[in-house]
Amino acid sequence: MNEHRITVAGVAVDTRHWIGGERIASAGTFTDVSPIDGSALGEIARGGPAEAAAAVAAAKAAFPGWAATPRAERARILHAIADGVEKRIEELAIVETTDNGALLRSHRRGVMPRVAHNFRFFADWLLTLDHEDFGTRGHTNHVSWDPAGPCVLITPWNAPLMLATWKVAPALAAGNTVVLKPAEWSPLTASLLADIAAEAGLPAGVLNVVQGHGSEIGDALTSNPDVRRISFTGSVPTARRIAESAAANLTPLSLELGGKSxxxxxxxxxxxxxxxxxxxxxxxxxxxxxxxxxxxxxxxxxxxxxxxxxxxxxxxxxxxxxxxxxxxxxxxxxxxxxxxxxxxxxxxxxxxxxxxxxxxxxxxxxxxxxxxxxxxxxxxxxxxxxxxxxxxxxxxxxxxxxxxxxxxxxxxxxxxxxxxxxxxxxxxxxxxxxxxxxNCFFVRDLQAPFGGSRLSGVGREGGTWSFDFYCDLKNTVTAPNGWKNHG
CATH class of the missing domain: 3.40.309.10 (Aldehyde Dehydrogenase; Chain A, domain 2)
Structure with missing residues (x-):
């Protein structure tokens, strides 16, 4: 029997972190409890500064190779991840329902298919991402989207896998590497996502998953100088702490926060x-x-x-x-x-x-x-x-x-x-x-900008807006007659 593997509604879930393509245990654990009946689902690896540093280091090491991977190959792997999600929709649905209490029928029919769509959409959008060249006094301007580097993605418990992949998919499509920190109240489907991504051929270190309490691992992730993007969905007080932590390195933030709509x-x-x-x-x-x-x-x-x-x-x-x-x-x-x-x-x-x-x-x-x-x-x-x-x-x-x-x-x-x-x-x-x-509600298209005003957030993600955030935009200006040869 594997002491680091639990069975949830008949589905095996590894409770360790996923760092650098390997399962990593922690000295401490926390208990994951089902909201349906209060039953303990298992003991989950409880990460801290050491695990945060290891995950960011793995993402940094994997970044050059993934950033240099051609767009078509990145898109192919993202589609393979979507294929893996679709093959396991029933497993993902029952595990997430058990873990966070949302309706199983919604997970089966809407949420988990949307998880697969998140990967497919950004894989396809990547292949069309372009800006028409334009001229300036005879010179040519060419706009490009360069991968930014390791990204820390911190996600909430109310729609764990869907909201995680809403961030993971564009970050990976853009050529970045990822450290995903799921909410401690609903960590299980993030672990399954790591398995699916590995099976799809995503290189080691490109996606890392670390579990734990935000108060113990969060600052070590968001203050790390090797992190080049932070995306967070959650509460305003937590967002303020993340912004303070990221400020020393001027790490760009995308914050989707609360509402009172x-x-x-x-x-x-x-x-x-x-x-x-x-x-x-x-x-x-x-x-x-x-x-x-x-x-x-x-x-x-x-x-x-x-x-x-x-x-x-x-x-x-x-x-x-x-x-x-x-x-x-x-x-x-x-x-x-x-x-x-x-x-x-x-x-x-x-x-x-x-x-x-x-x-x-x-x-x-x-x-x-x-x-x-x-x-x-x-x-x-x-x-x-x-x-x-x-x-x-x-x-x-x-x-x-x-x-x-x-x-x-x-x-x-x-x-x-x-x-x-x-x-x-x-x-x-x-x-x-x-x-x-x-005259409608909750109609969402991934090509539309998404985010909030006032205390509801900072920035927009979706479609090209996601790539604008997860990339460093570059403008290359070329003179018309500077060439010594025309070969």
């Missing part, structure tokens, strides 16, 4: 569509950074909207995420559950009213909650809860709706429900958000 419901909308959009915000037990947790509803339709919303929301089935009939699973960790309940109880104590929910369920489940009678300056309206908790406020006209929508420190996303194209154009032009959806 609004859903604006105008009286001219299809009300059933608006209710569907609102109920969708409970997806993944509310653990979605893009979720429109602030429902802003035009006063004249607020009563009817609320009635229909309650009918729909109370029909949702909360339970085991492995059950195909389940709509809402557990929250990730007991600490997260405490945080969610703290927000709700403080709001209720301050005068908010729970239309539905407002309390815990069994285990790590929190009842889907809708709070009304909330003040705009209250904590529950201004701060990210990251749980199945929505607030409802009313407005009387467009100006008030936009004022309420923009009145937070965040600017990640916004959703607008209206039957008027003209109103949609007016309103979206005035909203502060990195992404705005009109």
């Amino acid at each position: 609004p859903l604006l419901v105008f009286a001219d909308t299809d009300l059933d569509l608006a209710v569907d959009l609102a109920v969708e915000q409970y997806d993944n037990a509310g653990q979605v950074c893009l979720a429109a947790t602030r429902l802003l509803v035009e006063e004249s339709v607020a009563e009817e909207f609320t009635r229909r919303f309650v009918d729909r929301a109370t029909a949702l089935k909360q339970g085991d995420p492995r059950d195909e009939a389940t709509d809402i699973g557990p929250n990730i960790h007991s600490r997260q559950l405490e945080k969610i309940d703290g927000f709700v109880q403080r709001a209720l104590a301050s005068g908010a009213r729970a239309v539905i929910g407002g309390h815990r369920g069994d285990g790590r489940y929190y009842a889907p909650t809708l709070l009304t009678d909330v003040r705009q300056d209250s904590e529950i309206v201004q701060e990210e809860v990251f749980g199945p908790v929505l607030t409802l406020q009313t407005f009387t006209d467009e100006d008030e709706a936009i004022r309420l929508a923009n009145d937070t420190r965040f600017g990640l996303a916004a959703t607008v429900a209206t039957g008027s194209r003209e109103r949609a154009e007016r309103v979206t032009a005035r909203l502060v958000a990195g992404t705005v959806w009109v």
